[in-house]
Amino acid sequence: MACNSPADISGKLVGVNDEGVKLYLIQPNSLQEVAASYFGKVIDSAVADEDGYFEFHNLPAITEPVLLEIAVKQPGKAANYLNNDDPTNSNYMPVVWKAKPLQVTAGVDQFQKTFSIEDPSEVNYALLELRDIRQAAYENYLAGKQWQVKDGSQLLEKEHAILQYQTELMKFANNTEYFLPALVALRWVSPGINYERVPEFLVNQCDKWKKDQPDHRWVQQLCQMSDRGNLPVLEGDFFPDFELPMLNKDTLSLQEQLGDKLTIIDLWASWCAPCRKENREVLGPLWEEYHDRGLQIIAYGLESDEATWRKAAERDGATKWLQASDLQGDDAAFLKRIRIRTIPANFILDDKGRVIAKNVHGEDLTELVKRYLQKE
Structure with missing residues (x-):
């Protein structure tokens, strides 16, 4: 002063x-x-x-x-x-x-x-607009919410609310013509730099801004972050084939086990409460109603003990569909290949093995399967 x-x-x-x-x-x-x-x-x-x-x-x-x-x-x-x-x-x-x-x-x-x-200049006005979008999204989806996540019972509800919040920021970044506000939105999507659940957003932002500002070092850093080799399998990609050891002792090619019309690749674990709930309340009913109409489910367990894995699958009625695990916990080669660290997670594949949706759970998954198979 x-x-x-x-x-x-x-x-x-x-x-x-x-x-x-x-x-x-x-x-x-x-x-x-x-x-x-x-x-x-x-x-x-x-x-x-x-x-x-x-x-x-x-x-x-x-x-x-x-x-x-x-x-x-x-x-x-x-x-x-x-x-x-x-x-x-x-x-x-x-x-x-x-x-x-x-x-x-x-x-x-x-x-x-x-x-x-x-x-304010146009670019600063865009930042103020982004601030308002963030504030409104926070109040709509996150403010005052208390989730019971210690036992995993409301983990998916929390993740869904966070994704709704992030989606508002991603819409801004995807639609704005202003570079720096878009990157602020990108960082507000995940201040902790964890984009595992929204890798497509990173790729889209890289593709957008490398055309507009290819020499900007922040664009170069963005495109390094969005290198497909560092990201989970993306929507639109073909899911990689893999030889998987099964609960029944067989070793099967994932590609050869695809459903005639639709396949759910489900990543779960015996210790994961929302995964167990999904087995009983969502995957089980879907299997009963749609397996004969072209639905396949291939589950991969992040397990290290076969007895615990088998007991959980049997208790949930999940042995009706294919169950695979290398029994190497989260250090398994399969997880490294698809670059997933967080469960519950899933990939929805068409009959050719192309990813048409990801991380869809509960009623949303039921509706997706129903609509897709009815369309077919």
Whole structure:
């Protein structure tokens, strides 16, 4: 505040009760650092005065627009701590700086939610729009929810809600014409950089932006993340063939066991509560009704003990369909080949072995099978 030169970014914190509230200007230096705690470089700091006013002066010399993050210091946290747990109380906001002064306003307690920019550029308006989409999606699908996941009973419900939240952000990234806001959306989809459930999104974003900005290093990093060799089998791909050891001691080629019309590749385990529930309440009824109409189910168990595996399959009535396992737990070659670490998981294949859907469970899986076989 002692600097007399014009401020590059200035603003007002609303709701400041005490002098000394500190703000930081953070520059992510890689795609992985965007919206990530403890990684971005702090390039300037400011202290709000008693009326909440603050200024940043030490911005980088640039020739291209740059993504920055303005953050309010959180008690007991590092300067580059960013709260991603709850957008309502998030302490930071990304902005695009183009070497022209920015004037901003935000509440000290709900910084991201209340953040505004005076006369925003189109790209910053897109970031504000993304912020609103994120906030609404969080309130619709995640806010206030309490899932019983210790015993696994509501794990799928939680995953479904998270996917609905992520879908709103992915829609924005897929539809926007603005590069940097799209990458913020991508990082907000998974601040922990886990895209196992939505790998197609990474591939689509790489394909989109490498045409528009092929030399940008963040695009290059994005395309490294979306290398198909590092991702689970994608929708539209042919599921790889594999020789699988079966519960009945046979070794069968997966490709030779495909259903006449539809195949469910189900990844499960005896210790996985939602998997066991799916066996009894979904896969069992589907098998009884549709196996003679062209449905095949091939289950792969993440098991290390044959007796435990057999007992669980028999108890669930799951020995009616094909059961396979290398009895190597989650270290099995099959899992490494299809690059899956999280269960429950499934792949829905057509009669040629092409993946037409993934990770569809419960009533949604029942409806998918019903519609597909009726269409056929």
